[in-house]
Amino acid sequence: MNKPLSDGAGSDISTWQAFCATLKRDLVIAFKRKNDLLNPIMFFLIVVSLFPLGISPDPVELSKVSAGVVWVSALLASMLSLDNLYRADYEDGSLEQLLLSPQPLYFLVLAKNIAHWLISGLPVVVLSPLLAYMLYLPSEAYWTLVLTLMIGTPVLSLFGSIGVALTVGLGSRGLILAVIVLPLSTPVLIIGAKAVTDVMFGLPVGSHFALLGAILALALTMAPLASAAALRISVN
Amino acid sequence: MNKPLSDGAGSDISTWQAFCATLKRDLVIAFKRKNDLLNPIMFFLIVVSLFPLGISPDPVELSKVSAGVVWVSALLASMLSLDNLYRADYEDGSLEQLLLSPQPLYFLVLAKNIAHWLISGLPVVVLSPLLAYMLYLPSEAYWTLVLTLMIGTPVLSLFGSIGVALTVGLGSRGLILAVIVLPLSTPVLIIGAKAVTDVMFGLPVGSHFALLGAILALALTMAPLASAAALRISVN
Amino acid sequence: MHTNLHNPDSGFSSLLQASALFCERDERVLFSGLDLTVSAGELVQIKGSNGSGKTTLLRILCGLNEDYEGDILWKGESLSEERENFLSSMIYIGHRVGVNRILTPRENLRWSASLHAPIDDNRIVAALGRLGLRAYEDIPCRNLSAGQTQRVALSRLLISPACLWILDEPFTTLDVHGVKHLESLLSEHVNAGGAVILTTHHALNVSCQWRALDLDSRRAAA
Amino acid sequence: MHTNLHNPDSGFSSLLQASALFCERDERVLFSGLDLTVSAGELVQIKGSNGSGKTTLLRILCGLNEDYEGDILWKGESLSEERENFLSSMIYIGHRVGVNRILTPRENLRWSASLHAPIDDNRIVAALGRLGLRAYEDIPCRNLSAGQTQRVALSRLLISPACLWILDEPFTTLDVHGVKHLESLLSEHVNAGGAVILTTHHALNVSCQWRALDLDSRRAAA
């Protein structure tokens, strides 16, 4: 058998390679399933269109609530797809393999979170101007909406990941997740929706963006650590 | 071995017993998990409170959208818990056992759907007046809201079951469900929310209730058949 | 009611009869022209290397998989017409054993039984005890080991009135005693006039009439 | 780079050393005061009846389960300090084998490899080929049979540079050829200076130094 039997530790290069391989793997899985790619968009579209149906088709009414509705839908779309993040890996044992990798778990978890955002968050961001149009959002607020979603949706993925990681070993699905993840996402939702509304009233929004950015930075550095710790516990 | 080796078919009594046993089993599972009981309520509460956060805390604004928000939240709460309906049974092989029962599948599926409604729909109905209050729904519309939810949520469970049954064999979770189930539930949502809004304007709502009742009757007779057929295909 | 399995009225000693079965998956023909008859009082072992189609065959025979060509008869009648009769006298345990991880062994068995005909609790406890699960009746199945979970599934055999057992690798994860015990259960059932179709990669050691069907050698011959 | 497993610098021929392990689950003591040393060049089989704690022991040894008391040393150093070194020279395959059902065998292996050290595609194809999966490299794993999936997992052993293999019932669902093949792989690895800890209920037939640890007899003695 001519294979090198190593007993050394991983280097920086191999950490980077493991990061890329994990990111690519999750994207490939999503592409193969196809549904995973289409569904966040469809879900987002449907929820947003439920509102005119459930509330009132009146443009004036709708334009007042449109920022909130788009943001709430983005949050729900991101949350619904969270279940895919670790569940399948837990069930087929891939998660154990991930935990037993010599590479720092922080980066592997981060890779999975980024993949999740690319699949569920980014399409929502791209699609949001269309929905804003459908809900009669004043056009001067489009850019703010897109930008807040761009900063806010990664936070949803990162925080959501903690919730899934904590519950992945449990029997029940979906709902416990919601109970844990939603409170964590509230600030992002409030700030994001507020920024859009403020722009509609011609108010300055710099501080909102600063705050969102700060939350994103916090989430990027801390959330994967919390997720990693939670995964170790869940697999135990 | 002194056990009777039967080769006869099931009687009506044993169909009834299988129905009860299945209903009881699903309720027992939910009770054991505890979360399953608490979570629909919590989820409903949280989603309902997301809207004021995303939209505006202004009572006048809120009271206009309250009927729609409660209905959309009820729909989402029912939908999120749908995943529990067949997924675990599929994965551990219990679903195969269900399909191989000599009892008519219609009744077994119906039992599972009723259990799902008792766990996820009924609490929402019971809780809805409180949420309506928090969202400033005019008090003359409370009864209409409760009644429409009472008729509407079983429909959501029954239709939702078709969606889960169709997708239970697929790798991806959550979202495809939303994409299939939401469009099926839209009519119920529209009629329910419309009835509540009409009451607020003092309009008659008899025809809405007649329509909801008709949909429920249709769903009760047809949906379990469709779910049963879908399950057979998914397990194939 | 203790019915005789060799039902004298029907005049059929063959229970399940499959003829000219053809199945392909992913454009690979698994088997074609396969004939198989299983009679009361015999055990048939389906052999074959990994991926030769054993699981597929069993799922076709019990009606879970309908992607095949050919005929399957139950006591001489077409399976699709006799479905209800067939289902009430057949039990299948597959790779995924059908044990809920939240419920206890007792609750799992109670539900399994009720799908066919409800039985009382003593029989359930006795069945679990016979499979070495005494004192584990009321522990959630998620806390059981792999082999213990398999035993929960197998105890369904003891409380089921079915005369045809279809078992896909039932020996998986069983320890040495468990294997012996299951072998004696199989022999007992077959000798009492039941029938068994099973797959296993292990050298079977039963004291009853048994024969093997080797999917590999069939293919080699073709 | 072809490192010698008997690292002359470290002076330790024992790789993994567990002492005074104690573990209980659901208030049942699984083992207490258990000592186990695994050295380079030997295979240790953990034996025991269903539910005796084999899986639990393996998961403790590889660091997945932390609900235990006692010490585990890797090459003489505490496992918690040497974690990274330990993980890069150990491979674990459990009851749940870690094969994604949507990806193909090739993609699965590529990812598994990258978690340790990426390797090129030819080695992956060769490894799959050696385990009888030639022509199955690019079929999604959900379309593979139970035994084929197990083989995908096992081919990780061929591409991994790890010197310690920890395998939980690796023979499950393998056919007769598969079992022989795996046995020869194990012998090869051990004779090349690697170490293996495994559980199985099957009578092992390997041509290398091996010994068994029986959890049942330990408990009986206690």
Added chain:
Amino acid sequence: MWLWFSKLGSPRWFYELSNKWLPWLYVAMMVLMSVGLLWALLFVPEDYQQGQTIRIMYVHVPVASISLACFPLMAVAGTITLVWKMKLADMVAKSVAPIGAWFTGLALASGAIWGDQIWGTWWAWDARLTSLLIQFFLFIGVIALRSAIESQDAAAKACAILAIVGAINVPIIKYSVEWWNTLHQPASDFSMDPVAPNPPEVWVPLLIMISAVYVFFVIALILRTRNEILQRERRSQWVIDLVSREKSV
């Protein structure tokens, strides 16, 4: 120092120490509670604006202030659990969660009753109310997680993580909500800070009530923790001795 620390971590030590504390705490609570309640209900003058409803304040403010303290307490206990693996910290964390949920619920309810009288509505999407509601959800989340995970150790660590993440989050929520609200609904017809302009007749009994409820909280926490200790250590020798002693008495 280290010795003291590990001793503090010993459940047995805590159990025996709390044995000595409890009687004093009971007495303190009785005195404070009766003085505070009598004073608040009988002697505090009616408010010129709020009338008799001012008396709700003596329940509402103490309860609300404790409910805010519970989450940080749980997070601190969680941190100790994660870092020093101290068993007692987790027992405290586990005991705080339901108490915190109850107090939060009571604060919500008492505020709602009061609000119904004063604002004419029990609920408004106001900053404090909203952030407290979300904190209530977080408590429920922690309790649900605890009950869902079977392994005690795993549950301890998982809840610790959630408590810490939640504790970082609660101030963020509070801040963001506050600032979201001030624009849409300026704090107008009610002031949350009426202590300063009020005479000592009003705030002295309030202080007494706050201390009474704090003592009550500490007692509840100790009792729950003791319960938890007995539950978890039921197989250790000292608990067995204790139980047999109690039985023989």
